[in-house]
Amino acid sequence: xxxxxxxxxxxxxxxxxxxxxxxxxxxxxxxxxxxxxxxxxxxxxxxxxxxxxxxxxxxxxxxxxxxxxxxxxxxxxxxxxxxxxxxxxxxxxxxxxxxxxxxxxxxxxxxxxxxxxxxxxxxxxxxxxxxxxxxxxxxxxxxxxxxxxxxxxxxxxxxxxxxxxxxxxxxxxxxxxxxxxxxxxxxxxxxxxxxxxxxxxxxxxxxxxxxxxxxxxxxxxxxxxxxxxxxxxxxxxxxxxxxxxxxxxxxxxxx
Numbered sequence: 001x002x003x004x005x006x007x008x009x010x011x012x013x014x015x016x017x018x019x020x021x022x023x024x025x026x027x028x029x030x031x032x033x034x035x036x037x038x039x040x041x042x043x044x045x046x047x048x049x050x051x052x053x054x055x056x057x058x059x060x061x062x063x064x065x066x067x068x069x070x071x072x073x074x075x076x077x078x079x080x081x082x083x084x085x086x087x088x089x090x091x092x093x094x095x096x097x098x099x100x101x102x103x104x105x106x107x108x109x110x111x112x113x114x115x116x117x118x119x120x121x122x123x124x125x126x127x128x129x130x131x132x133x134x135x136x137x138x139x140x141x142x143x144x145x146x147x148x149x150x151x152x153x154x155x156x157x158x159x160x161x162x163x164x165x166x167x168x169x170x171x172x173x174x175x176x177x178x179x180x181x182x183x184x185x186x187x188x189x190x191x192x193x194x195x196x197x198x199x200x201x202x203x204x205x206x207x208x209x210x211x212x213x214x215x216x217x218x219x220x221x222x223x224x225x226x227x228x229x230x231x232x233x234x235x236x237x238x239x240x241x242x243x244x245x246x247x248x249x250x251x252x253x254x255x
Contacts, residue, residue, distance in 0.1 A: 001242045004033040004249040007202035011046035014206035026220035037094040040068040041079040061091040066098040069112045090253040092120035093128025100132040126152035142170045161190035175202045178210035
């Protein structure tokens with residue numbers, strides 16, 4: 001059994017005390033593939049170090065996170081493009097729109113999102129979308145750029161059944177993490193109506209730990225709790241969930 005975590009911030013300083021141990025524990029429990037999203041230029045060095053430490057298990061993305069789209073976003077996008085031209089990445093991400101923290105940057109967030117979607121299309125890469133309090137705005141952008149080159153993952157999906165169907169219509173998989181285990185998370189109610197071929201697993205560690213670890217640091221091994229919840233919802237063995245969702249991740253990332 002191989003489980004793939006399609007979205008984890010293992011370079012976060014939350015892991016500074018025991019990063020290698022936390023990753024090794026996950027690997028020992030069949031979590032063998034970790035896809036690492038970028039935040040901004042300051043995370044690039046630590047991402048490369050993580051890849052060097054676990055070359056068989058760590059796969060990098062490059063992008064500018066929407067909460068880091070500030071006055072210097074042009075400079076940050078230049079960094080993203082330069083890195084993409086230097087070496088192999090498996091996605092452009094995480095990118096998108098976040099209106100939870102700051103609504104005043106909406107226009108430059110949309111601009112950065114569109115530009116990075118084009119970076120991905122130019123390189124035939126998937127995108128990994130961050131969406132917080134911004135489904136309408138995200139869908140508006142996707143509607144304006146949709147074509148057969150647009151594909152990727154709607155990371156940390158927390159929307160309604162209708163929003164899930166709309167996300168899938170843009171050739172996105174749904175990234176499902178700890179929220180599916182929350183009592184009032186909501187997505188567990190309609191999850192079985194979404195074909196399991198359309199979802200991938202993720203932790204978003206160190207954030208959004210699943211039950212019974214909610215509120216604590218989300219360790220990479222906790223993705224097993226997400227897989228177990230999905231096995232329950234789809235009424236199939238955990239091994240089958242691992243097999244199908246890893247296959248789905250290979251379709252997106254090409255590895």
